[in-house]
Amino acid sequence: MIDLFKGYKGAALTVLKKFNVRVWSEALINTTRGKFKGIILPRSENDDSEHLVLKLVTGYNIGVTVKTILDIRELAYKEAHYKIPEKEFPVSENKPNVKLFGTGGTIASRLDYRTGAVIPTFSPGELYGAVPELADICNLSTEKLFAVFSENMGPKQYLILAKAIGEEIRKGIDGIVIGHGTDTMHHTAAALSFMVQNPPVPIVMVGSQRSSDRPSSDAALNLIHAAGAAANSDIAEVMVCMFGPTSDEYALLHRGTRVRKMHSSYRSTFRTIGDVPLAMIERDKITPLKKDYKRRRNDRHVDIYPYFEEKVALLYYYPNMMPDMIDSVIDNGYRGIVIAGTGLGHVNEPLYPALLRALKAGVAVYMTVQTLWGYVHMFVYETGRDMMSKGVIPAENMLPEVAYVKLGWALGQTDDPEKVKELMLTPINGEITEREPYNGYLIFQGGIPGIEAFLKKFHK
Amino acid sequence: MTKKFDPVENCEITRKEIGYISLQEATFQIYRDLGFKCGLEIHQQLKTAKKLFCRCPAGIYQEKDEYDAEIVRHMRPTLSELGEYDGTALMEFKTGKNIFYHIKNETACTYEVDDTPPFLINREALEQAIEISLLLQTNIVGELHITRKQYLDGSIPTGFQRTAIVGIEGKIPLQKKKVGIIQLSIEEDACREVSDIGHNRVYTTDRLGMPLIEIVTYPDLLTPFEAAEAGNYLRYLTRSTNKVRTGIGAAREDVNVSISGGTRVEIKGVAHIKWIPKLTHIEAFRQKALLTIRDILKKRVIDADRWKITWKIISAKEVKIKEIPIEEVKINGSKIVVVNLPEFKGILSFFTQPGHVFADEISNRLKIIACLEKPNMTHSEDAGTFFRESDFNRFRKILHSGDRDGQIVFWGPEEDVRTALETIEERCKLAFTGVPNETRKSLPDGTTIFERVLPGPDRMYPDTDSAPISIEDEEIKRFEKNLPISVSRCMRKLKEWEVPEDGLDYILKKNLFPLLEKIIHNFDLPPRFAGRVLGQWMRKIERKFAPSPEFQYDRIYDMFAFVRRKKLDREIMKKMLPEIYQNPNMEIDSVLLEIGFEKIAKKQILAGIPLLRKKYREIGKKQNAGAEANWIMGELRSSAVGNIDLHSLKQAITGV
Structure with missing residues (x-):
């Protein structure tokens, strides 16, 4: 049955039915507060049932209170369709071929006028209609693998993505862009770094912090930067490409294993932790910031390791954490635990017996630091040495989320603790680094005269 | 032999042809014949401590070169809810502007620069808006829906203004008629522009996000003076609540004007109501001129759709000009382009506004749309052109121009040439249909220049970051109980009390009516005298002396009370008032000493x-x-x- 009363319920639905008016009809509503005329819009399902939403002729929306309504008259009916002009992507022989995989998220989003929310249903083909500059950079082909919010991305999607990437590479693509929600982009970036090894071409993940339905969206420029990186950069790694400063200026290419979302809403939310980013990218220029990266190759070889064990937990330690937290993980059949410990990688003593129990049960336990920057150093204090002797393995300077993803990936391949340990501690692509450069930890503090002078001169 | 074409003479002839006369000479009948119609959009800042959607302080301004950090953004058009691109949006995108924001920590947070979603709406501001909506007798909405109104000029970093309708369909009574109110909305104020040169526009973010109301009237105003009367009435009304900001930029008017056969044109950012009559008068005649041009062109050109320009990039050598007089070409290597406009002879120098001709319409669009700084062009009917007639003859030869054609020469960076040519052709084609839909900027001499294409309802989007806010009947009732007296009643009373006209304006503007009423009521004075003290003496004092920020009008009441208590003659107030104004904290006894008063029987x-x-x-x-x-x-x-x-x-x- 066609839903004529999209999103309306309760009193609001009753009044619509009573006066026999549909959503999208132009109506004249007579109320105790006066007359209101406009098009009845769908209502967000999360909003109350006491109001009708009306679009006035001026373009504004208003709500009319149901209990004030005396009469409604339907004057006309016009259903609206929201569509971006979909155009076929122009192809030219001398441009690199880039594949864009759509997974959902803000980069590929539009408004849902029923829920009033941003939903990821913007087809990659429509992207070209909105960002024609892409045609100046590459020959773009697109494929929508799934349409899920960032928070719903998981192992199932990692595996599909990894395999699809392998396929494209073997078919001869020059670069890959993956549109992804930003919330868990760094999780997926880490997963792909482990599942897709030694790719010959750049694999660039991109998202946006401001939906593409707004003029100030970072989506278009992010896409342009990402397509540029995929088409032209010499860096054949899994990377995240997002705004460097909040300004529309340049993007940073972050190594997939060292990147993290660091602000809930800033455009420049992604930062490389414990190292410098791989490169800066502008509309027509790529400036490498590091020398030791994997170079683009002409061969079509790539190693795909599509494995993942889902029973792995990431526990964020806090001072009063009780052993039952660990116990419940063990009792629920988890095979691995990554702890984000305090300081150099610590938990309190009451947890020791529980951890011991875990290790005895064959659960792999790895220690990371919740400070994010810096290495786990379990030798420094006695508590650390204690835990190490019991079998908790320090994960060097692997980020907690990265260690979580890697442990899932390792346990997906083997049950042998030694093999798991070897996989975990052998860096695949920078998730563990031998040294931390002095400029790998920069958190500026506002107010300090030197920093303020810097902020005035450079775009943050 | 044909007489040489004289552009100055042509301008004069065309001015007479459209019947242009000055505002002073115009009668009501003139406007009736033109079919003059005008509506107002009044923007009034609310007096709140904080901004509308974040917790930054409101009303603190930075100097134009004073800032802590800068960010740069670009704006792209998006589709509306009904699935269409807005015309203005596309034009703004064409201009390819770099938009710089100068941020001061004190007055802007991450919300202003669109790095944080909005916080809950400022309740204080919403209540003030409801109060004013009630004064305008509008129908208050059941639920406030925050809507995004696109602005791609960059004046708001998000690319849209968050705005919401509070009430619709109200009215205000003017002396001779009732004027309809379309709506009152509450919205966030925009950035202040610092500069706009070439492709770079700079804004400060201090004013951005301050709560504002917009009152829109129906186009019921049929003469320039009615428009000013409505403007004043609305000003008195908003001020009667005591909850609005005053001072420079706190209230701004947009004025919509059209004539029969013309189009709604919006004159933006009129800072003073007294400017409205001249601006609207001149705009009415500009539309008349454009309609006359349309009729001429229609006679000359049968198929307007096929009308098009021809053009060529020329070098200095090619046109044998010894010294190119254009600085920019010399320094930046800009291109010089000659353009032929078929059948446009006599149109380029056609009078449009005092001191403006049709060619200026093109020049201003070149500045805004193609980012070509002025002077950006000259033309074959430019009395002040540095090209000689022989130069133009050469251009005509290059372009294969006919006798009835006009020519434009413009210059600018190579990358802007294409947009410039499109702009010229577009504006000329619009001449065949009459008056383009435009937003125009007012100049102090009463003329206007192109600012942007007038946006339509397609630029409105629901704000997905905010939930609707219900406005309950109980709340409305509570506000209704505490409304100030209506302006029309105040005006009637003031007239009854024989308060002189200039005093009346001052009293209403400063919201002194309640004080005046209290003085008259409590001190049993001739109302006319009290009216003079508040309306005329105070006005003179404020004009004569430096502003006294600590002075409160309530001190005037204290003065009346003092004079009565001491049984002094009321004329002493004329001496006391300037002292009280300048020394607002001085004891009133001391004021008497200060003015050398001695009690004598x-x-x-x-x-x-x-x-x-x-x-x-x-x-x-x-x-x-x-x-x-x-x-x-x-x-x-x-x-x-x-x-x-x-x-x-x-x-x-x-x-x-």
């Missing part, structure tokens, strides 16, 4: 009269009763003021 003053009379008869040059009385009055005045009513003193002197 009436009897004692009157006792001086015979002595002075004798004296005058000895020394007076003109021995007549009038001169004598005046002299005596003058001698006694200073000690009399405050002690005796001057009128009765005079009576005592003349013995009448």
Whole structure:
């Protein structure tokens, strides 16, 4: 049955039915507060049932209170369709071929006028209609693998993505862009770094912090930067490409294993932790910031390791954490635990017996630091040495989320603790680094005269 | 032989042809014949402590070169909810502007620069908006829906203004008619522009996000003066709540004007109501001129759709100009382009506004759309052009121009040439349809220039970051109980009290009516006198002396009370008021000392009269009763003021 009363319920639905008016009809509503005329819009399902939403002729929306309504008259009916002009992507022989995989998220989003929310249903083909500059950079082909919010991305999607990437590479693509929600982009970036090894071409993940339905969206420029990186950069790694400063200026290419979302809403939310980013990218220029990266190759070889064990937990330690937290993980059949410990990688003593129990049960336990920057150093204090002797393995300077993803990936391949340990501690692509450069930890503090002078001169 | 074309003469002839006369000369009938229609959009800042959607302080301004950090953004058009791109949006995108924001920590947070979603709406501001909506007798909405109104000029970093309708369909009573109110909305204020040169536009973010209301009237105003009357009425009304900001930029008017056969044109950012009559008058005639041009062109060109320009990039050498007089070309290597406009002879120098001709319409669009700084062009009917007629003849040859064609020469960076050519062709094609939909910027001389294409309802989007806010009946009832007296009632009362016209404006503008009413009621004074004190004396004082920020109008009440308590004559207030204004914290007793007042008994003053009379008869040059009385009055005045009513003193002197 066609839903004529999209999103309306309760009193609001009753009044619509009573006066026999549909959503999208132009109506004249007579109320105790006066007359209101406009098009009845769908209502967000999360909003109350006491109001009708009306679009006035001026373009504004208003709500009319149901209990004030005396009469409604339907004057006309016009259903609206929201569509971006979909155009076929122009192809030219001398441009690199880039594949864009759509997974959902803000980069590929539009408004849902029923829920009033941003939903990821913007087809990659429509992207070209909105960002024609892409045609100046590459020959773009697109494929929508799934349409899920960032928070719903998981192992199932990692595996599909990894395999699809392998396929494209073997078919001869020059670069890959993956549109992804930003919330868990760094999780997926880490997963792909482990599942897709030694790719010959750049694999660039991109998202946006401001939906593409707004003029100030970072989506278009992010896409342009990402397509540029995929088409032209010499860096054949899994990377995240997002705004460097909040300004529309340049993007940073972050190594997939060292990147993290660091602000809930800033455009420049992604930062490389414990190292410098791989490169800066502008509309027509790529400036490498590091020398030791994997170079683009002409061969079509790539190693795909599509494995993942889902029973792995990431526990964020806090001072009063009780052993039952660990116990419940063990009792629920988890095979691995990554702890984000305090300081150099610590938990309190009451947890020791529980951890011991875990290790005895064959659960792999790895220690990371919740400070994010810096290495786990379990030798420094006695508590650390204690835990190490019991079998908790320090994960060097692997980020907690990265260690979580890697442990899932390792346990997906083997049950042998030694093999798991070897996989975990052998860096695949920078998730563990031998040294931390002095400029790998920069958190500026506002107010300090030197920093303020810097902020005035450079775009943050 | 044909007479040489004289652009100055052509401008004069066309001015007469459209019947342009000055505002002073115009009668009501002139506007009726034009089909003049005008509506207002009043933007008024609300007096809240904080901004509308974040917790930054409101009302703190930074100097234009004072900032802590800068960010740069670009704006892209998006689709509306109904699935269409907005015309303005596309134009703004074409311009390819770099938009720089100068941020000061004190007045802007991550919300202003669109790095944080909005916080809950400022309740204080919403309540004020509801109150004003009630004063306008609008229908209050059941639920406030925050809507995004696209602005791609960069004046708001998000690319849209968050705005919401509070009430629709109200009315205000003017002297002779009722004027309809379309709506009142609450919205966030935009950035202030610092500069706009070439492709770079700079804004400060201090004003951005301050709560504002917008009141939109129906186009019910049929003369420029009615428009000003409505403007004043709305100003008095908003100020009567005591909850709006005053001062420079706190209230701004957009004025919509159209004439029969014309189009709605919006004149933006009119800072003073007194400018409205001249601006709307000139705009009405500009539309008349454009309609006349349309008729001429339609006669000359059968198929307007196929009309198009031809053009060529030329070099200095090619046109044999020894020295190119254009700085930019010399320095930046800009391109010079000659353009032929078929059948446009006599149109380029056609009068549009005092001091403007049709070619200026093109030049201003070149500045805004193609980012070509002015001077950006000259043309074959430019009286002040640095090209000679022989140069233009060469251009005509290059372009294969006909006798009835016009030519434009413009210059600019190579990458902007294409947009410039599109802009010229577009504007000329619009001449075939009459008056383009435009937003225009007002200039102090009453003329206007192109600002952007007028946006339509397609630029409205629901704000997905905010939930709707219900407005309950109980809340409305509570506000209704505490509304200030209506402006029309105040005006009636003031007239009844015979308060002079200039005083009336001042009293309403400063919202002094409640104070005046209280003074008249409590002190049993002639209302006209109290009206003069508040409306005329205060006005003069404020004009004469430096602003006194601590001065509160309530002090005037204290003064009246003091004068009554001390049984002084009320004329003393004329001396006291300037002192009180300048020293708002001084005790009123001390004010008397300050002005040198001495309490003298009436009897004692009157006792001086015979002595002075004798004296005058000895020394007076003109021995007549009038001169004598005046002299005596003058001698006694200073000690009399405050002690005796001057009128009765005079009576005592003349013995009448």
